[in-house]
Amino acid sequence: xxxxxxxxxxxxxxxxxxxxxxxxxxxxGVLALDGVDLRLFPGEVHALxxxxxxxxxxxxxxxxxxxxxxxxxxxxxxxxxxxAEPLEAQHAGISTVYQExxxxxxxxxxxxxxxxxxxxxxxxxxxxxxxxxxxxxITELELDLDVRLPLSAHSLAVQQLVAIVRAVDVRAKxxxxxxxxxxxxxxxxxxxxxxxxxxxxxxxxxxxxxxFLDQVxxxxxxxxxxxxxxxxxxHRIDELTPVTLVHRMVGGELRTLDELxxxxxxxxxxPVPADTPFLSARGLARAGAVQPYDLDIHRGEVxxxxxxxxxxxxxxxxxxxxxxxxxxxxxxxxxxxAVLRSPRAAIARKIAFCSENRKAEGLIxxxxxxxxxxxxxxxxxxxxxxxxxxxxxxxxxxxxxxxDIRPADPEAQVRxxxxxxxxxxxxxxxxxxxxxLLILDEPTRGIDIGAKTEIQKLVTxxxxxxxxxxxxxxxxxxVLRLSxxxxxxRDHRLVATLPNDTSLTPDRILxxxxxxxxx
Amino acid sequence: MTPPDDTGSxxxxxxxxxxxxxxxxxxxWPAAVLAALLLGNVALTHDFFAxxxxxxxxxxxxxDILQFGAPLVLVSLGMTLVIATRGIDLSVGSTVxxxxxxxxxxxxxxxDPGSPPTVLSAVVVAVGVAAAIGLLNGFLVARLxxxxxxxxxxxxxxxxxxAQLITDGQIISVSSGAxxxxxxxxxxxxxxxxxxxxxxxxxxxxxxxxxALGMLIESVGGNPVASRLVGIRAAGLLVTVYxxxxxxxxxxxxxxxxxxxxxxxxxxGLWIELxxxxxxxxxxxxxxxxxxxxxxxxxxxxxxxxxxxTIYTLGVPPETTLVFKALVVxxxxxxxxxxxxxxxxxxxxxxxxGPAPATGDVAARRQEVHP
Ligand SMILES: Nc1ncnc2c1ncn2[C@@H]1O[C@H](COP(=O)(O)OP(=O)(O)OP(=O)(O)O)[C@@H](O)[C@H]1O
Ligand SMILES: [Mg+2]
Numbered sequence: 001x002x003x004x005x006x007x008x009x010x011x012x013x014x015x016x017x018x019x020x021x022x023x024x025x026x027x028x029g030v031l032a033l034d035g036v037d038l039r040l041f042p043g044e045v046h047a048l049x050x051x052x053x054x055x056x057x058x059x060x061x062x063x064x065x066x067x068x069x070x071x072x073x074x075x076x077x078x079x080x081x082x083x084a085e086p087l088e089a090q091h092a093g094i095s096t097v098y099q100e101x102x103x104x105x106x107x108x109x110x111x112x113x114x115x116x117x118x119x120x121x122x123x124x125x126x127x128x129x130x131x132x133x134x135x136x137x138i139t140e141l142e143l144d145l146d147v148r149l150p151l152s153a154h155s156l157a158v159q160q161l162v163a164i165v166r167a168v169d170v171r172a173k174x175x176x177x178x179x180x181x182x183x184x185x186x187x188x189x190x191x192x193x194x195x196x197x198x199x200x201x202x203x204x205x206x207x208x209x210x211x212f213l214d215q216v217x218x219x220x221x222x223x224x225x226x227x228x229x230x231x232x233x234x235h236r237i238d239e240l241t242p243v244t245l246v247h248r249m250v251g252g253e254l255r256t257l258d259e260l261x262x263x264x265x266x267x268x269x270x271p272v273p274a275d276t277p278f279l280s281a282r283g284l285a286r287a288g289a290v291q292p293y294d295l296d297i298h299r300g301e302v303x304x305x306x307x308x309x310x311x312x313x314x315x316x317x318x319x320x321x322x323x324x325x326x327x328x329x330x331x332x333x334x335x336x337x338a339v340l341r342s343p344r345a346a347i348a349r350k351i352a353f354c355s356e357n358r359k360a361e362g363l364i365x366x367x368x369x370x371x372x373x374x375x376x377x378x379x380x381x382x383x384x385x386x387x388x389x390x391x392x393x394x395x396x397x398x399x400x401x402x403x404d405i406r407p408a409d410p411e412a413q414v415r416x417x418x419x420x421x422x423x424x425x426x427x428x429x430x431x432x433x434x435x436x437l438l439i440l441d442e443p444t445r446g447i448d449i450g451a452k453t454e455i456q457k458l459v460t461x462x463x464x465x466x467x468x469x470x471x472x473x474x475x476x477x478x479v480l481r482l483s484x485x486x487x488x489x490r491d492h493r494l495v496a497t498l499p500n501d502t503s504l505t506p507d508r509i510l511x512x513x514x515x516x517x518x519x
Numbered sequence: 520m521t522p523p524d525d526t527g528s529x530x531x532x533x534x535x536x537x538x539x540x541x542x543x544x545x546x547x548w549p550a551a552v553l554a555a556l557l558l559g560n561v562a563l564t565h566d567f568f569a570x571x572x573x574x575x576x577x578x579x580x581x582x583d584i585l586q587f588g589a590p591l592v593l594v595s596l597g598m599t600l601v602i603a604t605r606g607i608d609l610s611v612g613s614t615v616x617x618x619x620x621x622x623x624x625x626x627x628x629x630x631d632p633g634s635p636p637t638v639l640s641a642v643v644v645a646v647g648v649a650a651a652i653g654l655l656n657g658f659l660v661a662r663l664x665x666x667x668x669x670x671x672x673x674x675x676x677x678x679x680x681x682a683q684l685i686t687d688g689q690i691i692s693v694s695s696g697a698x699x700x701x702x703x704x705x706x707x708x709x710x711x712x713x714x715x716x717x718x719x720x721x722x723x724x725x726x727x728x729x730x731a732l733g734m735l736i737e738s739v740g741g742n743p744v745a746s747r748l749v750g751i752r753a754a755g756l757l758v759t760v761y762x763x764x765x766x767x768x769x770x771x772x773x774x775x776x777x778x779x780x781x782x783x784x785x786x787x788g789l790w791i792e793l794x795x796x797x798x799x800x801x802x803x804x805x806x807x808x809x810x811x812x813x814x815x816x817x818x819x820x821x822x823x824x825x826x827x828x829t830i831y832t833l834g835v836p837p838e839t840t841l842v843f844k845a846l847v848v849x850x851x852x853x854x855x856x857x858x859x860x861x862x863x864x865x866x867x868x869x870x871x872x873g874p875a876p877a878t879g880d881v882a883a884r885r886q887e888v889h890p
Binding site: 323343347353362365379380383384429 | 543729730731732734735737738741742744745746747748749750751752756809810
């Protein structure tokens with residue numbers, strides 16, 4: 001994905017625009033940050049890296065006034081600041097896109113972008129000016145969407161972009177982006193990077209959190225690494241290699257580094273099994289979401305779905321889970337006709353669906369990690385057959401260990417977990433139902449490198465044991481690494497299903513996406 | 520997988536002192552408020568805590584609070600479950616009136632008003648009709664997708680009319696020893712109503728916490744979209760909680776009318792739905808649904824009942840009772856708000872870190888709002 005990094009010397013003019021020193025932040029039971037320093041210079045892109053739960057998002061929240069620090073100082077342009085709320089940070093020139101998209105789904109895209117600074121005329125909102133201005137900002141990112149539609153009409157990725165557009169609009173000295181690229185395709189990533197470079201050249205300091213190493217080497221000048229709530233160090237990117245960077249994040253466990261090396265694509269195509277597919281869709285469709293498509297998924301097969309943002313990947317998958325009703329075509333499971341009226345019906349047939357939008361569609365934030373993990377199993381049993389507390393504790397403890405969920409406290413409220421750890425909770429919930437078809441929509445979103453490798457291995461192992469997997473990811477390398485066949489979607493239509501032999505490359509898939517042709 | 524480091528968890532564990540742990544307990548603030556109110560009453564009436572035994576019955580202000588608070592406890596109990604699903608049940612007051620009216624009407628027209636079978640069938644009729652009301656509410660909310668506040672508003676208004684129709688706009692008096700037992704009788708030295716309410720609270724907590732019902736209700740209230748995708752049948756749960764709420768209200772209605780041996784379609788249970796909502800909130804269950812606490816609700820209902828008793832003993836002039844009550848309720852709610860407490864403690868110790876809750880992050884904000 002990475003263009004060769006452009007060697008450039010950061011324009012370090014004098015003193016940092018934002019400086020944090022000795023930041024400490026404890027939550028009940030967890031010391032999230034312990035003596036962390038951070039310096040941001042004007043005109044640099046600065047990466048903030050660390051494993052899931054290392055404290056990156058917490059540091060950002062302390063810098064921007066969401067959480068007050070327990071100790072330490074934050075200064076802007078050399079003057080100590082104590083932001084009582086994010087609005088104050090924004091007025092001081094720090095604008096932020098938090099990890100979990102925080103917009104109003106029922107307001108229009110335009111309103112979301114300009115809320116709080118709507119153009120006014122005679123004290124009333126000047127709607128046409130509002131729409132024009134929002135549309136102009138949107139096109140700056142080379143996006144094409146109707147700013148009058150409610151935000152909820154758009155996919156999570158678009159929502160993420162809207163959040164970015166909103167942040168960029170404020171006259172900012174510092175732009176903070178917490179995993180902005182986690183659900184974006186390479187095109188959007190490229191556009192975002194172009195925008196970030198423009199801002200950098202204008203002298204804005206950008207703090208950038210990501211788990212994608214190539215993006216760090218592509219875009220950033222320096223990196224601050226956190227490990228387990230402590231500062232590991234600040235480094236110049238050109239003095240690091242991907243391997244040494246990972247080494248600094250995880251504290252040098254060689255196993256992870258080895259795995260990193262063997263992640264190249266080898267072509268996993270197997271002859272399509274001849275038996276009846278576990279699931280077979282014929283002309284399955286839903287108006288406005290996905291055009292009629294045919295798809296067979298066999299036991300032990302991993303089907304990848306590729307396509308651009310908004311191409312209908314998620315929509316296609318939702319029909320297979322009964323999350324949306326198909327209004328055309330038919331579905332066969334084990335060769336028999338099946339009508340999935342609800343997710344419950346799909347779950348009864350041992351289909352599992354791990355949604356890409358963990359906050360809105362996945363987790364029940366107020367409940368504990370344990371309750372979230374056992375929820376699907378419990379729902380399937382019905383309320384009269386409760387899993388005993390001992391059983392629940394066993395299950396939670398086991399999956400906390402298998403997926404290395406941190407902190408390893410099953411009684412923690414799931415909304416207090418870091419983004420990557422929340423994703424693992426969601427995976428655990430579905431893995432433990434022992435599904436025959438596992439639909440994974442962006443399962444590695446926000447997950448650190450070590451855990452990502454682990455999840456990929458898990459998918460491979462499940463498939464080897466006979467589970468059918470539908471794997472959706474914006475990251476083509478990942479799709480290619482795991483899938484036996486790759487379905488390509490374009491404009492809500494499944495345009496090709498390509499066997500994943502050694503000749504299949506990201507470029508060929510991109511070609512299919514671009515032209516809609518099969519070769 | 521990434522190796523466990525020296526501590527084995529993302530952040531390092533930090534110790535919370537025992538006192539703070541106690542203050543973080545869900546029931547701490549409702550219990551503290553109740554204790555404060557009770558102690559305040561001792562200052563007013565010196566024998567406030569005194570409990571006498573007379574004719575084998577317990578008497579005293581505390582017993583009175585329990586007895587007169589029993590209907591509110593019951594109504595709040597059902598309300599808690601409804602609120603936990605992100606709903607609200609405004610029709611409970613009318614259900615109270617309908618239940619009392621039905622039972623009294625049944626008893627008054629029976630040949631033998633005093634006999635247990637008559638009273639039993641009266642109870643069955645009242646509870647049965649209430650269950651039908653609950654079914655209707657549940658149907659409107661779960662199947663037709665009507666907003667709970669609107670769906671139950673229908674019966675809140677219409678139900679009172681129905682109650683008056685049943686009683687012909689009159690107050691029906693009954694003289695039935697067996698019926699009097701429900702709201703005014705004693706058993707094992709205690710008011711029967713208290714025992715009945717306690718039993719229903721116990722059954723409800725057992726059923727919600729020993730089965731998975733409670734967890735599923737919290738899931739549906741906490742995130743309805745996710746709950747559908749996880750395979751929870753929300754419709755059944757919603758109907759259940761509205762039926763439970765209506766049945767609880769019906770039993771409360773029986774208690775109220777039995778206590779005064781009459782049914783008043785106009786005034787029985789008037790505004791009790793608002794007291795119940797308040798009790799639920801004071802008890803620590805958020806109106807936004809999700810986690811609920813039955814213990815907290817019981818404490819909340821007792822807080823409100825104690826407040827009413829206090830107002831009575833204070834001799835607050837009737838025309839200012841509501842204002843007085845409102846003021847106390849505002850203070851109670853403020854004391855329970857973590858944001859308010861943080862602000863207060865910051866003012867006292869200006870150097871202390873701890874600004875008001877943030878607005879940028881929903882997770883952080885919710886954390887601040889709910890105790
Ligand atoms: N509001 C909170 N209450 C309690 N603990 C919290 C809260 N917010 C964060 N934590 C804990 O603080 C630690 C750091 O979390 P943080 O979200 O900063 O991690 P992160 O580095 O952003 O991870 P990720 O890559 O998964 O997003 C975690 O152990 C997390 O569970
Ligand atoms: Mg994070």
